[in-house]
Amino acid sequence: MLINSVFGAYIGLQRLDHIDNDAFSDVCIDYASRNEGRFISNKGGWQSNDIIGVESFEPLVNVIEEVANLLKGPFKLKDNAYLYASEMWLNVNKPTNYNILHHHGDSYISGVYYVHVPPEAGKLWFRHPSVAKTVINWNKYLESLNEHNCNSWFVEPKAGDLIFFPSWLEHEVDQNNSSEDRISIAFNLKIKMVDHVVKSDK
Numbered sequence: 001m002l003i004n005s006v007f008g009a010y011i012g013l014q015r016l017d018h019i020d021n022d023a024f025s026d027v028c029i030d031y032a033s034r035n036e037g038r039f040i041s042n043k044g045g046w047q048s049n050d051i052i053g054v055e056s057f058e059p060l061v062n063v064i065e066e067v068a069n070l071l072k073g074p075f076k077l078k079d080n081a082y083l084y085a086s087e088m089w090l091n092v093n094k095p096t097n098y099n100i101l102h103h104h105g106d107s108y109i110s111g112v113y114y115v116h117v118p119p120e121a122g123k124l125w126f127r128h129p130s131v132a133k134t135v136i137n138w139n140k141y142l143e144s145l146n147e148h149n150c151n152s153w154f155v156e157p158k159a160g161d162l163i164f165f166p167s168w169l170e171h172e173v174d175q176n177n178s179s180e181d182r183i184s185i186a187f188n189l190k191i192k193m194v195d196h197v198v199k200s201d202k
């Protein structure tokens with residue numbers, strides 16, 4: 001039987017092994033110590049305001065935009081459409097801190113880069129976008145979970161992981177059960193038309 005997957009969500013993962021995350025952790029902690037934070041989805045912990053334009057984080061912005069534009073091919077975006085970081089914020093979640101279920105529906109793609117992830121720091125969970133689907137629990141009939149039958153999906157991140165997902169996809173972050181800070185940088189991506197061709201992975 002031919003099975004077509006339609007209306008797909010996705011979770012993209014790219015390793016960034018060239019970043020010195022120990023040094024970057026120090027940069028993040030120093031920034032958090034000198035700036036006011038905000039509370040949006042975070043329960044406890046510290047979340048920055050927008051850090052786009054802050055010099056210490058500009059190299060990461062450039063890398064994220066470069067990797068994000070590899071999605072142009074699978075998404076069939078026009079050659080002169082460019083994915084750019086419209087907002088970025090730093091998260092420092094201390095032990096017992098977590099993030100409640102939320103989405104970033106005012107952009108196209110969202111994501112997170114993990115700077116420091118100690119053991120037991122918590123998973124990143126995604127909820128199936130259909131409310132109707134989430135009330136059906138057929139786990140006891142399944143041999144294994146996959147993208148067709150699950151109600152939720154998780155990623156257990158490591159330092160150096162760069163993760164992309166649809167901005168409309170609801171997600172939450174487990175409580176940090178470690179004895180150290182979990183440090184991550186989240187972002188939203190929007191699209192603008194440019195006057196030159198941007199290479200994509202077609």
